[in-house]
Amino acid sequence: MKPKSQLEHAIVTVSDSLPAITKKQHQLAFSKCFSDCAVLSRNTIFCLECGHSWKDLNRHQNPKVTCPNCSRKLQLTDRYANGLKETDYYQIVTTEQDFQIVRMVCVSKTMKKLQKPSYFAHEVMQMFIMSDGSMRYMSKNVMGLSMYIDQWVISSDLSLKPNYDTPRLRLTPSFVQPKLKVLPIIKRNGFNGKFHGIAPQILLCELLNDNVAETLLKCNQIDLLYYHIRNNPIKKDGKIWGALKICIRNNYIVTDAKLWVDYLELLEYYWKDLKSAKYVCPIDLRKAHDKLMSRKQKEIMKMTFEENKKQIGKNQKHYLKAKQHFFGLIFSEKNISISVIESVKEFLEEGCYHNHCVFTNEYYKKQNSLILSAKVDGIPTETIQLSLENFEVLQSRGRGNKASKHNKQILSIMKRNLHQVQNRMKAA
Numbered sequence: 001m002k003p004k005s006q007l008e009h010a011i012v013t014v015s016d017s018l019p020a021i022t023k024k025q026h027q028l029a030f031s032k033c034f035s036d037c038a039v040l041s042r043n044t045i046f047c048l049e050c051g052h053s054w055k056d057l058n059r060h061q062n063p064k065v066t067c068p069n070c071s072r073k074l075q076l077t078d079r080y081a082n083g084l085k086e087t088d089y090y091q092i093v094t095t096e097q098d099f100q101i102v103r104m105v106c107v108s109k110t111m112k113k114l115q116k117p118s119y120f121a122h123e124v125m126q127m128f129i130m131s132d133g134s135m136r137y138m139s140k141n142v143m144g145l146s147m148y149i150d151q152w153v154i155s156s157d158l159s160l161k162p163n164y165d166t167p168r169l170r171l172t173p174s175f176v177q178p179k180l181k182v183l184p185i186i187k188r189n190g191f192n193g194k195f196h197g198i199a200p201q202i203l204l205c206e207l208l209n210d211n212v213a214e215t216l217l218k219c220n221q222i223d224l225l226y227y228h229i230r231n232n233p234i235k236k237d238g239k240i241w242g243a244l245k246i247c248i249r250n251n252y253i254v255t256d257a258k259l260w261v262d263y264l265e266l267l268e269y270y271w272k273d274l275k276s277a278k279y280v281c282p283i284d285l286r287k288a289h290d291k292l293m294s295r296k297q298k299e300i301m302k303m304t305f306e307e308n309k310k311q312i313g314k315n316q317k318h319y320l321k322a323k324q325h326f327f328g329l330i331f332s333e334k335n336i337s338i339s340v341i342e343s344v345k346e347f348l349e350e351g352c353y354h355n356h357c358v359f360t361n362e363y364y365k366k367q368n369s370l371i372l373s374a375k376v377d378g379i380p381t382e383t384i385q386l387s388l389e390n391f392e393v394l395q396s397r398g399r400g401n402k403a404s405k406h407n408k409q410i411l412s413i414m415k416r417n418l419h420q421v422q423n424r425m426k427a428a
């Protein structure tokens, strides 16, 4: 778009006056954004950095190798297909007049066997942040119908864009050039040169227009700052803010914001005093959270059981008839034990414990499935659904319907013991 307002004219003029990005800046970014790679094919390793290749007949599983020619430590890649192209971003954070400016550079590295890599860099965006935290930006054009948000038209020029939000404005660079220049007001608002993994343009805007972010940064509550910036705005009249003030007063740093907010909700559920450091600043957050969580789960379980007692009894009869011949099956190895679930009440317990749908979706009624519970050191870890038709594990899920870190072990124990299930079936 053509600049119309005074501000827009000023932005375009400042943009024209910005210094050209130097080769040195690009080169530093190349070394920071990309890792050194190698590819293995038919016992030959190809260094994608210097073009050297060598035979390696007795390789171990180690995904890192050292090139005998250039001595670089190389990461073996499995994404190579007739070549490998990586794309990334870096930024230059600078100021000009009253503008806080973030320049975004797209870099790419193209690698091919037996060749040295080639690099490319082009500036694709310039974000102009005003002292009130508002932002306008210039950018290259993107392909109109691309499914990617950042398919840049390389030959286009940077031009002023309308004042719309786009996901491109939230791209996080892998590297920010040192020697940052920031407006004095941003320093005053708590910025100390670190972005903590937050996209600089986002953090700088937040520090100018949002004093919650400012407080969080100044108090070093970085995880809460992430939480706040990533679509969970902490309001100044809400319970989180109230509890946060207690934390600040007690020098308590919240290291896991999501867990802590979850925990506050549990505290509230049990009418605990959210102004008391005793509750709000637990020494072991995970432990405090889990304790209340399991208390609540047990209560909900009991309530659900009482409400559905009659129906559960009825379903239990059917379940017993259908699956009784599998009862008593237990597969144990080391600290893991897997057993067939023997009652509908247990389905309820598994469902509540893991917060998945094994009870609500009535898995006990599934004719061609057998449901088992895997426990590690006696603690429910995953619920397993085994097909009684082809004896495949259809799913093995733990808390929140996700695989636990013991998933692989659990599956391999299942595999080794399938014959026991089959024997019981034959016997029935």
Ligand SMILES: [Zn+2]
Residues within 6 Å of the ligand: 047, 048, 049, 050, 051, 052, 067, 068, 069, 070, 071, 072
């Ligand atoms: Zn090499």
